Amino acid sequence: xxxxxxxxxxxxxxxxxxxxxxxxxxxxxxxxxxxxxxxxxxxxxxxxxxxxxxxxxxxxxxxxxxxxxxxxxxxxxxxxxxxxxxxxxxxxxxxxxxxxxxxxxxxxxxxxxxxxxxxxxxxxxxxxxxxxxxxxxxxxxxxxxxxxxxxxxxxxxxxxxxxxxxxxxxxxxxxx
Amino acid sequence: xxxxxxxxxxxxxxxxxxxxxxxxxxxxxxxxxxxxxxxxxxxxxxxxxxxxxxxxxxxxxxxxxxxxxxxxxxxxxxxxxxxxxxxxxxxxxxxxxxxxxxxxxxxxxxxxxxxxxxxxxxxxxxxxxxxxxxxxxxxxxxxxxxxxxxxxxxxxxxxxxxxxxxxxxxxxxxxxxxxxxxxxxxxxxxxxxxxxxxxxxxxxxxxxxxxxxxxxxxxxxxxxxxxxxxxxxxxxxxxxxxxxxxxxxxxxx
Numbered sequence: 001x002x003x004x005x006x007x008x009x010x011x012x013x014x015x016x017x018x019x020x021x022x023x024x025x026x027x028x029x030x031x032x033x034x035x036x037x038x039x040x041x042x043x044x045x046x047x048x049x050x051x052x053x054x055x056x057x058x059x060x061x062x063x064x065x066x067x068x069x070x071x072x073x074x075x076x077x078x079x080x081x082x083x084x085x086x087x088x089x090x091x092x093x094x095x096x097x098x099x100x101x102x103x104x105x106x107x108x109x110x111x112x113x114x115x116x117x118x119x120x121x122x123x124x125x126x127x128x129x130x131x132x133x134x135x136x137x138x139x140x141x142x143x144x145x146x147x148x149x150x151x152x153x154x155x156x157x158x159x160x161x162x163x164x165x166x167x168x169x170x171x172x173x174x175x176x
Numbered sequence: 177x178x179x180x181x182x183x184x185x186x187x188x189x190x191x192x193x194x195x196x197x198x199x200x201x202x203x204x205x206x207x208x209x210x211x212x213x214x215x216x217x218x219x220x221x222x223x224x225x226x227x228x229x230x231x232x233x234x235x236x237x238x239x240x241x242x243x244x245x246x247x248x249x250x251x252x253x254x255x256x257x258x259x260x261x262x263x264x265x266x267x268x269x270x271x272x273x274x275x276x277x278x279x280x281x282x283x284x285x286x287x288x289x290x291x292x293x294x295x296x297x298x299x300x301x302x303x304x305x306x307x308x309x310x311x312x313x314x315x316x317x318x319x320x321x322x323x324x325x326x327x328x329x330x331x332x333x334x335x336x337x338x339x340x341x342x343x344x345x346x347x348x349x350x351x352x353x354x355x356x357x358x359x360x361x362x363x364x365x366x367x368x369x370x371x372x373x374x375x376x377x378x379x380x381x382x383x384x385x386x387x388x389x390x391x392x393x394x395x396x397x398x399x400x401x402x403x404x405x406x407x408x409x410x411x412x413x414x415x416x417x418x419x420x421x422x423x424x425x426x427x428x429x
Contacts, residue, residue, distance in 0.1 A: 015187040016291045016359060023189045023207070024293040025200050030208035031294050034215040035272055042271070043264035046222040050244045053229040053237065060231050 145170045183366035187290050187359065207294070210286045214275040243267075247414065254418035258425040262418075265305075269298070270414040277358060277406030281399070289409075290358040292351060299351030302417050303343075310424030321423050343423075350416055357409050361402045368395050 146166045153161045193204040225240035233241060247267045251259040273289055280287025288294055310318035322339040323332060372387030379386070 013184065015184060015189060016293070016355065019189050020291075020293050022201065023191075023203075023205060026195075026202050026205055027189070027207055027288075027291055027293040028297045029200070029202045030204070030211050031288075031297060034208075034211040035268065035298075038215045038218060038272055039264065039268040041219050042222070042268050046219075046226055046240075047244065047264050047267060049226040049229055050240055053226075053231075053233065054241055054244070057231050057233075 142170055142174060145174065183363045183370065186362060186366065187287070189286075189291070206286045207288050207291065210276070210279055211288050214272065214279055214288070217279075218271045218275050250415055251418055254415070255422055255425050259418065259421065262421055266414050266417055269302075269417055270410050273298075273354065273413050274407060274410035277410060278403075280358060280362065281403060281406060287358050287362060289354055290362060292355045295355040296347070296351035298354075298413070299347040302350065302420060303347040306420045306424045309421065313424060318424065346416075346420060350413065350420075354409050354413055357405055361398075361405055365395065365398055365402060368398060 146163070149170055150161055150163070150166045153159075153166070189205045189207050191203040191205050192209060195202045195204055221236075222240060225236040228234070229237060244267070247270055248263050251263050251266055255262065276287065276289040279285050280290065307318075310321075314320075322336050322343065324335060324339070327335055368391060371391045372384070375383035375387040375391070377383070
């Protein structure tokens with residue numbers, strides 16, 4: 001220190017009190033000067049800047065959150081729309097399916113009916129043919145029986161029986 | 177040797193340049209020099225922190241914002257909305273005291289807050305501000321703080337003098353607390369540190385060993401504590417300023 005005056009040969013005493021008379025005014029003066037400089041720098045330059053940055057950030061966060069809320073609402077809305085569309089499409093599909101089923105059922109029923117009618121007709125025709133054939137066969141049976149009876153009677157008696165008698169006898173036997 | 181072991185020498189103020197205005201000795205001293213350095217450090221830091229303000233802050237800006245938020249938080253908690261205009265003042269008080277205390281932690285640097293002239297003036301200024309703001313806001317109603325409401329008249333005869341004494345003792349306690357803490361801490365550090373050479377001189381090598389093993393950890397601990405005190409005293413001063421300002425700003429209580 002440039003001016004360490006002839007300070008107390010035995011130690012420095014208690015400077016905060018010893019020196020308050022000679023240096024108190026100077027200390028307070030420089031305190032006021034430096035403090036004022038710092039105060040004006042802080043109050044007029046730095047704190048407004050810092051405060052503005054903090055407020056800007058808060059504003060930006062608030063804005064972003066609001067924007068996000070709007071977007072989220074929009075997304076919810078489009079989800080709802082989408083769900084409605086899906087439901088409509090599903091109903092549509094169900095409609096189409098049931099219509100197609102009904103059509104197919106009707107077609108099947110008609111085809112079945114037609115086939116049945118055809119089969120019934122063929123069945124009737126076949127039955128008619130069968131009974132016809134049976135009648136023919138029955139006629140043949142009596143002719144064969146008459147022949148056989150005539151042949152048997154000729155062999156037994158040696159005389160040829162009259163066809164009328166044979167026929168009557170056969171008819172009698174077959175008719176029961 | 178005298179400088180090395182005298183615990184009070186570090187508080188010695190020395191004149192660097194003579195300055196005399198109007199019969200007052202306003203010389204530039206080591207104390208003034210370290211005040212200037214402290215203020216320049218704070219301004220430099222704040223200038224660096226606020227040079228590139230952005231929504232996503234870098235580290236320095238973050239630090240400045242945390243600092244601002246810390247001070248604004250104290251003022252908001254204690255003074256609520258009416259305290260807002262005083263945020264710069266409390267910020268400056270805290271910054272000035274904090275940087276002065278921290279500068280004082282470096283060897284051979286001067287602790288400006290270790291002189292009662294400085295801390296006392298800051299305290300008187302604070303209380304003076306409380307009185308001025310109180311009178312401006314409430315007029316003579318400000319003096320109601322000395323007369324608590326709902327107290328019987330007989331008790332008021334006792335309570336009011338007590339309130340007045342407690343109000344008047346505020347600048348003393350405010351200035352004395354900071355000055356005494358800084359001075360005491362530095363003296364303690366110096367005295368403990370002085371044990372080592374004393375032991376070495378008295379006991380030779382064994383003394384040096386004892387000093388290193390026993391005293392040095394103590395000094396390290398006390399130094400750490402002093403850093404805490406440096407912050408804490410700045411915080412306490414700022415906080416008490418807010419509390420006292422509440423008498424001028426807040427509702428009567």
